[in-house]
Amino acid sequence: MITTQIIPGAERELKNHTSFRMTISNSLTMAFRSLLKVRRTPEQLFDVTLQPIIFTLMFTYIFGGAVAGNVHNYLPIVIPGILVQTVITASMVTGVQLREDMDKGVFNRFRVLPIARIAPLAGALLADTIRYGIAAALTFVMGYILGYRPGAGLGGVLAGGLLVILFAWCISWIFAYFGIIARTASSVQGISMIILFPLTFLSNAFVPTNTLPRWLKSFVNVNPVSHLVSAIRELTNQGTIGHDFWLSLIGAVVVVAIFAPLTVRAYMRKA
Amino acid sequence: MIQQSEIQVEKLIKPIKKAEGVPAIEARGLVKIFGDNRAVDGIDLTIPTGCIYGVLGPNGAGKTTVINILATLLKADAGTAKIFGHDLQREAQIVRQLIGVTGQSATVDEKLSATENLVIFGRLLGLSGSEAREKAAELLEEFGLTEAAKLTLDKFSGGMRRRLDLAASLIAQPPLIFLDEPTTGLDPRTRNQMWNMIRRLVSSGSTILLTTQYLDEADQLADRIVVIDHGRVIAEGTPHDLKTAIGVAALHLRLADNKDIEEAILIIQTVLQVKASIPEPALITAPMADPERITDLLHNLREANIRLAGVSVQEPTLDEVFLAVTGVTKQAEKGDTTQ
Numbered sequence: 001m002i003t004t005q006i007i008p009g010a011e012r013e014l015k016n017h018t019s020f021r022m023t024i025s026n027s028l029t030m031a032f033r034s035l036l037k038v039r040r041t042p043e044q045l046f047d048v049t050l051q052p053i054i055f056t057l058m059f060t061y062i063f064g065g066a067v068a069g070n071v072h073n074y075l076p077i078v079i080p081g082i083l084v085q086t087v088i089t090a091s092m093v094t095g096v097q098l099r100e101d102m103d104k105g106v107f108n109r110f111r112v113l114p115i116a117r118i119a120p121l122a123g124a125l126l127a128d129t130i131r132y133g134i135a136a137a138l139t140f141v142m143g144y145i146l147g148y149r150p151g152a153g154l155g156g157v158l159a160g161g162l163l164v165i166l167f168a169w170c171i172s173w174i175f176a177y178f179g180i181i182a183r184t185a186s187s188v189q190g191i192s193m194i195i196l197f198p199l200t201f202l203s204n205a206f207v208p209t210n211t212l213p214r215w216l217k218s219f220v221n222v223n224p225v226s227h228l229v230s231a232i233r234e235l236t237n238q239g240t241i242g243h244d245f246w247l248s249l250i251g252a253v254v255v256v257a258i259f260a261p262l263t264v265r266a267y268m269r270k271a
Numbered sequence: 272m273i274q275q276s277e278i279q280v281e282k283l284i285k286p287i288k289k290a291e292g293v294p295a296i297e298a299r300g301l302v303k304i305f306g307d308n309r310a311v312d313g314i315d316l317t318i319p320t321g322c323i324y325g326v327l328g329p330n331g332a333g334k335t336t337v338i339n340i341l342a343t344l345l346k347a348d349a350g351t352a353k354i355f356g357h358d359l360q361r362e363a364q365i366v367r368q369l370i371g372v373t374g375q376s377a378t379v380d381e382k383l384s385a386t387e388n389l390v391i392f393g394r395l396l397g398l399s400g401s402e403a404r405e406k407a408a409e410l411l412e413e414f415g416l417t418e419a420a421k422l423t424l425d426k427f428s429g430g431m432r433r434r435l436d437l438a439a440s441l442i443a444q445p446p447l448i449f450l451d452e453p454t455t456g457l458d459p460r461t462r463n464q465m466w467n468m469i470r471r472l473v474s475s476g477s478t479i480l481l482t483t484q485y486l487d488e489a490d491q492l493a494d495r496i497v498v499i500d501h502g503r504v505i506a507e508g509t510p511h512d513l514k515t516a517i518g519v520a521a522l523h524l525r526l527a528d529n530k531d532i533e534e535a536i537l538i539i540q541t542v543l544q545v546k547a548s549i550p551e552p553a554l555i556t557a558p559m560a561d562p563e564r565i566t567d568l569l570h571n572l573r574e575a576n577i578r579l580a581g582v583s584v585q586e587p588t589l590d591e592v593f594l595a596v597t598g599v600t601k602q603a604e605k606g607d608t609t610q
Binding site for chain 1: 293295320342343344346354355356357361362363364365367368369370372375378379380381382383387391392394395396397423439443444445446447475476477478
């Protein structure tokens with residue numbers, strides 16, 4: 001191949017922008033790369049396999065009796081809660097893994113290739129929806145084993161799962177942003193934990209909000225996680241779409257609208 | 272992208288005239304500052320199409336930073352640069368279609384196999400799945416890596432990695448290739464293989480910008496060399512120009528017996544027609560302008576019954592280049608800054 005003459009640089013006709021079709025194709029290739037890496041290092045999936053199993057068991061049996069009288073009555077409340085918490089935690093790991101990945105020289109090669117600038121990020125985040133899917137599926141399966149029979153049946157469960165995956169993908173742009181601006185992977189973990197803990201625990205995910213002090217209740221009520229949890233409870237238990245559904249969807253879109261451009265810009269500037 | 276440019280070959284016959292004068296790289300006053308370190312401090316470069324251009328300098332001279340700027344990885348704080356006439360800032364995406372980068376600046380994926388790496392880069396460059404696999408197989412064959420195609424990179428030796436690295440930069444057949452210290456840390460045999468690979472690339476019409484710490488390597492490969500230190504150009508020219516500036520290799524003769532030294536000096540100065548010096552007892556050094564005369568010299572020494580304990584030839588070192596072009600040795604310079 002080397003022996004064939006190459007076309008001189010000054011004589012090529014080239015375009016300075018990447019087409020939309022190319023952007024999609026580049027992102028899918030990057031997603032494919034991430035999946036190949038997961039196949040090589042399956043331990044990357046520990047957080048989305050072990051956490052749903054352990055947390056579902058733990059929370060159900062610790063809080064079940066105290067919050068809802070018994071485990072069976074608690075399951076419809078807690079399964080959507082754990083689902084949201086697990087999947088959002090998994091979206092935080094996206095940021096950490098992105099940071100680790102970016103520290104490798106191969107990301108520099110992506111940056112010198114004539115590909116869509118957003119592709120390495122979009123691809124990585126897209127591939128991670130598979131992780132969220134695994135986490136969501138395992139949470140529902142654990143719930144089922146413990147006796148959870150969602151009122152809206154399989155359709156409701158699927159709808160709830162899709163909503164939480166979509167939400168997590170949107171949120172993962174925030175953690176991707178931290179992943180890019182932070183110096184090390186462990187600092188990404190640190191920053192993200194500080195955000196994640198209050199956000200998931202100061203919500204209606206595990207307990208009813210009526211016993212909370214008023215100041216806390218007002219936070220819990222505006223917390224997007226609460227809206228998401230309510231939306232999923234409605235979807236899986238009643239099979240209905242309420243205003244919580246639309247609020248979480250709008251919130252997720254707003255997050256992407258803000259953080260996707262921020263993240264791509266930070267990514268481009270970072271050496 | 273590749274298919275596009277191949278299709279364009281026929282209609283490209285016309286604009287050739289216009290393109291002739293365009294240099295592969297034209298950089299003016301590049302500056303990059305990290306904190307208070309002026310890593311690149313006003314570098315001008317003009318690199319004609321179709322040559323191997325060597326950037327020579329010690330560690331930390333700013334070589335990699337220059338490559339990172341020219342490869343669109345870093346934004347220069349000042350200055351402009353054009354790649355085949357395309358502005359680095361305004362037409363970055365065009366520039367990226369014209370370059371390949373190998374070495375410290377851009378590498379391959381550790382956790383993937385050689386084939387997977389090349390296929391992914393091929394797909395990103397717009398090849399279809401089967402085209403990308405074909406291209407990957409072709410390049411692996413070309414670089415003697417077919418046997419290792421399925422291995423992940425952590426099982427690769429240093430030399431294999433460099434070759435895969437280079438292969439990855441060649442998927443799109445870029446007309447300009449940056450090689451950032453392509454042979455640092457390689458054993459002599461692998462280094463020679465790499466050198467041959469680089470020579471073949473240029474014979475296919477590529478322009479190569481190569482950074483190196485070794486004068487020897489720049490001498491072997493480059494048509495022109497620029498010497499940089501502390502982010503500045505301190506010399507530029509053909510390897511021959513530079514060697515003339517440095518002076519020639521030095522002949523070191525160690526005598527078996529110090530009492531012969533007077534006579535030996537006399538013979539050396541008569542045969543070589545140069546001035547010899549005695550840096551330490553029983554050691555004579557003299558510039559070796561004409562290697563042909565060494566035979567005569569050794570012959571005459573034997574005739575005079577002067578026995579030798581050792582003969583060696585010292586090639587000029589990078590330090591001597593700096594001494595020659597700046598008049599300051601690295602050591603003396605360090606002394607200055609500590610005062």
